[in-house]
Amino acid sequence: MKLSVLYRGALETCNYDCSYCPFAKRTETPEKRLQDTESLQKFLNWVKQETAVQFSIFFTPWGEALPIARYQRAITELSHLPHVEKVAMQTNLSARLDFLQDADRSRVALWCTYHPSQVSRARFVQQCQTLLEQEVRFSVGVVGKPSHFEEIQRLRQDLPEQVYLWVNAYQRGAQIYPYSPEQREFLKALDPFFEHNTVRYASRGKACFAGETVITIDEHGDIRRCHFVDQVLGNIHDPDWKSALQPRLCSRGFCDCHIGYVHLKELELYSVYQDGVLERIPVL
Ligand code: SF4
Ligand code: SF4
Numbered sequence: 001m002k003l004s005v006l007y008r009g010a011l012e013t014c015n016y017d018c019s020y021c022p023f024a025k026r027t028e029t030p031e032k033r034l035q036d037t038e039s040l041q042k043f044l045n046w047v048k049q050e051t052a053v054q055f056s057i058f059f060t061p062w063g064e065a066l067p068i069a070r071y072q073r074a075i076t077e078l079s080h081l082p083h084v085e086k087v088a089m090q091t092n093l094s095a096r097l098d099f100l101q102d103a104d105r106s107r108v109a110l111w112c113t114y115h116p117s118q119v120s121r122a123r124f125v126q127q128c129q130t131l132l133e134q135e136v137r138f139s140v141g142v143v144g145k146p147s148h149f150e151e152i153q154r155l156r157q158d159l160p161e162q163v164y165l166w167v168n169a170y171q172r173g174a175q176i177y178p179y180s181p182e183q184r185e186f187l188k189a190l191d192p193f194f195e196h197n198t199v200r201y202a203s204r205g206k207a208c209f210a211g212e213t214v215i216t217i218d219e220h221g222d223i224r225r226c227h228f229v230d231q232v233l234g235n236i237h238d239p240d241w242k243s244a245l246q247p248r249l250c251s252r253g254f255c256d257c258h259i260g261y262v263h264l265k266e267l268e269l270y271s272v273y274q275d276g277v278l279e280r281i282p283v284l
Pocket of ligand 1: 015016020115
């Protein structure tokens with residue numbers, strides 16, 4: 001049985017301070033750190049014991065986790081488990097990357113977001129170069145704010161051609177930024193799949209792999225189909241947790257985030273991303 005798991009623990013801090021960030025604006029208290037450490041350990045124990053499941057694990061923290069030693073150890077440990085096919089993480093790529101030397105790097109993947117207001121492009125590209133040297137799979141992306149356009153273009157020029165660059169549609173409030181046709185063309189020339197991210201997919205009642213072959217798990221071990229539907233389906237510490245997995249229809253009005261709509265069956269995006277669904281690397 002194959003299962004993709006998006007894990008989001010109690011972590012809610014970040015070393016960056018992006019203006020467009022909806023979360024990660026809190027300071028980590030000792031209590032929160034302890035809670036996150038304990039819940040991460042319980043999650044790891046559960047993965048270790050469920051040897052009949054072929055896992056792909058994707059850390060989608062509510063903040064930045066890659067510089068934190070407990071998450072580096074988790075990635076390293078998971079990458080060596082025979083029943084873990086992949087361990088991926090969303091990151092701003094600010095962390096030292098030495099720890100990857102101890103991981104099975106053929107099973108590690110990173111979703112790396114460039115935040116032009118927080119780090120120089122030269123430093124970010126240097127980190128990407130380290131990943132290339134270490135043969136770690138990764139995608140790179142940027143929020144498509146009009147003020148970022150020049151930086152996005154320069155980033156594309158600085159990265160080797162084989163590195164996929166995605167651009168997320170900039171959300172102004174609850175609305176997607178009203179790009180002009182020229183702006184759309186500009187971004188499509190940089191990211192051939194940019195248009196996928198500019199749509200609020202009407203998903204209610206539509207079949208989705210979320211809750212069937214993809215789940216999210218929180219710091220309590222609660223299982224949900226995705227990060228966007230709050231209904232709890234079960235808990236990983238229940239002996240019959242697998243009974244929570246079944247074909248499901250989306251109960252939300254729309255889905256507009258890659259980590260959600262990529263699993264919407266009618267979009268058939270698994271054929272676009274194949275082995276790179278979680279870390280967002282399409283087959284180009
Ligand atoms: S790096 Fe990510 S989590 Fe951190 S402030 Fe920026 S958008 Fe938020
Ligand atoms: S379509 Fe999006 S919101 Fe609906 S279940 Fe799937 S991932 Fe969740």
